[in-house]
Amino acid sequence: MADDQNAAARVNYGEGLRLKETWSRxxxxxxxxxxxxxxxxxxxxxxxxxxxxxxxxxxxxxxxxxxxxxxxxxxxxxxxxxxxxxxxxxxxxxxxxxxxxxxxxxxxxxxxxxxxxxxxxxxxxxxxxxxxxxxxxxxxxxxxxxxxxxxxxxxxxxxxxxxxxxxxxEDQCNERLIKIPPPELPGQLERALKDGKDADITLLVGGREFGAHRFMLAARSPAFHAQLLGPTGENKNTPRVIEVVDMEPAIFEMLLHFIYTDSLLPPCDGEEGYGAPKMQQLLVAADRYGLDRLKAMCEEKLCRSIDVKTFTSTLALANEHCCERPKNACDEFMSKPGRVSDVLSSDGFKRLIASCTPLPLEDKTAPKKKLKFSLIN
Structure with a gap:
């Protein structure tokens, strides 16, 4: 068998030339x-x-x-x-x-x-x-x-x-099927974002400026559409500079990259991936701007990264933004033996308790006039 393979490898008439090949099966x-x-x-x-x-x-x-x-x-x-x-x-x-x-x-x-x-x-x-x-x-x-x-x-x-x-x-094919090149649109849009060519709006985030294209933001995000074009879609008097508050520049950069490419921004060199804190912030941004696919991608990554350290913050975020999948993942995580005590003794749970407000609740085991306190966020 090896000799046959070597013999076939030696048959290379016109090296460097494109040979006409036919195929059938x-x-x-x-x-x-x-x-x-x-x-x-x-x-x-x-x-x-x-x-x-x-x-x-x-x-x-x-x-x-x-x-x-x-x-x-x-x-x-x-x-x-x-x-x-x-x-x-x-x-x-x-x-x-x-x-x-x-x-x-x-x-x-x-x-x-x-x-x-x-x-x-x-x-x-x-x-x-x-x-x-x-x-x-x-x-x-x-x-x-x-x-x-x-x-x-x-x-x-x-x-x-x-x-x-x-x-x-089957009928003989005179040439191998043409190889279709990969889609070019995401790469072209990413280059348009990086180059800033023909950008007609500037977004100011935490002191950092991002150039963008009004039509792209409005087409991809319902929130941007309402902000830039108004309820009727005919408002053309939007300022050329818009400030985005309550968001870190790095998170907005990831959001903007997704708007243009429909994918996550690759991590920086030396990083294996994005941790739970960054995914939590990106989920908040995705929910804010109505990017359901990005929100689902963040949910998926958060579900995979639940541990004792991230459990409390992930559950709180899931409740606040109505994310059922992370909620279910948290329930599954807590169903394992020993997890409850580990979470209750974690720093994340202690920080949550410290930020909670006492709320009087009726103690059904005591006289009705007596109250006991439960901490809720």
């Missing part, structure tokens, strides 16, 4: 056809060698029919006629040979199998060898209903089901 196609025989009693006694046939059907791009001989195919004068015969007939006039596998099954009115035959080996059909089937397909006595059922409407109803699998050669 074999594929299989499977199909089924149901040939109904409403009343066998009308077929019994037709005589050996006489048949009824199905309508034409196509499998693998070739045409076929089923032939059923109620009194058997007449192979020899002395051949027994106690069997009915069934065959699949190849009808196409192409000179090529077709490789396939065949199964014929006869079913009664209730769908029960009366006879079943299958070609276990592969059979080759051609104009000179156009049929395949069985002389002794089914014993005739199995097709005759008992006297008590002879007057029944469906007593002699049978179906011959043909299942055929054909190997065929």
């Amino acid at each position: 074999c594929v299989t196609e499977c199909g089924a056809h149901n040939f109904e025989l409403p009343d066998y009693s009308l077929l019994d006694g037709m005589g050996a060698g006489k048949f009824v046939r199905s309508s034409k059907f196509s499998v693998g791009g070739y045409d076929w029919k089923i032939r059923f001989y109620p009194d058997g195919e007449k192979i020899a004068p002395a051949a027994p006629t106690s069997y009915a015969s069934a065959y699949l007939i190849y009808l196409s006039e192409t000179l090529e040979t077709i490789t396939g596998k065949l199964a014929l099954t006869m079913l009664d009115k209730d769908g029960k199998v009366v006879a079943s035959k299958e070609v276990l080996e592969t059979y080759v059909f051609s104009p000179r060898s156009f049929g395949w089937g069985w002389f002794e397909f089914v014993e005739k006595h199995k097709l005759k209903p008992p006297p008590s059922d002879q007057l029944h409407e469906a007593a002699g109803f049978f179906t011959i089901r043909c299942v055929l699998k054909v190997l065929k050669l």
Whole structure:
């Protein structure tokens, strides 16, 4: 095998030249056809060698029919006629040979199998060898209903089901399929953001200026659309400089990158990824500007980063911004043994308690005039 591979590797005529290559492949196609025989009693006694046939059907791009001989195919004068015969007939006039596998099954009115035959080996059909089937397909006595059922409407109803699998050669392709280049729009928009070319608005965030394009902000964010274009979308008197408050410049940079590229800004060199605090801030920003996809991406990363240190802040954030997935992830985290005591003793929980306001709640175990305090945020 190694010698064959080396030999193939040495065949490189015209190194550096683009060789014209062609491609083809074999594929299989499977199909089924149901040939109904409403009343066998009308077929019994037709005589050996006489048949009824199905309508034409196509499998693998070739045409076929089923032939059923109620009194058997007449192979020899002395051949027994106690069997009915069934065959699949190849009808196409192409000179090529077709490789396939065949199964014929006869079913009664209730769908029960009366006879079943299958070609276990592969059979080759051609104009000179156009049929395949069985002389002794089914014993005739199995097709005759008992006297008590002879007057029944469906007593002699049978179906011959043909299942055929054909190997065929696909049309030749003169060239390998053209390789479609990756989408260019996200990269082009990212360059437009970085270059600041044709930017028509400046966003001031924590003393840092970001150039952007009004149409992009309005198209991507409902909040920006309302701020820049107004409720009717016709306000063109928006200031060229807008201050964004209550947000860190680094978080707004991530938000702006997502607006232009629909992806997260890659971490700086040396960083493996974004930690929970940054994802929490970005989730708040995404919720503020109506960026549902970015919010969902932040939720997914927060769900994966829940631990004793981040549990309290993640749960508080999830409650505040109606994020069900982080809530469920927090519930699952706390369901593990020992987690409750670990969280209660964590610095995050202590900070939460310190920032809470006491609220008097009724103590149901004490007299109604006495109150106990519970801390809520």
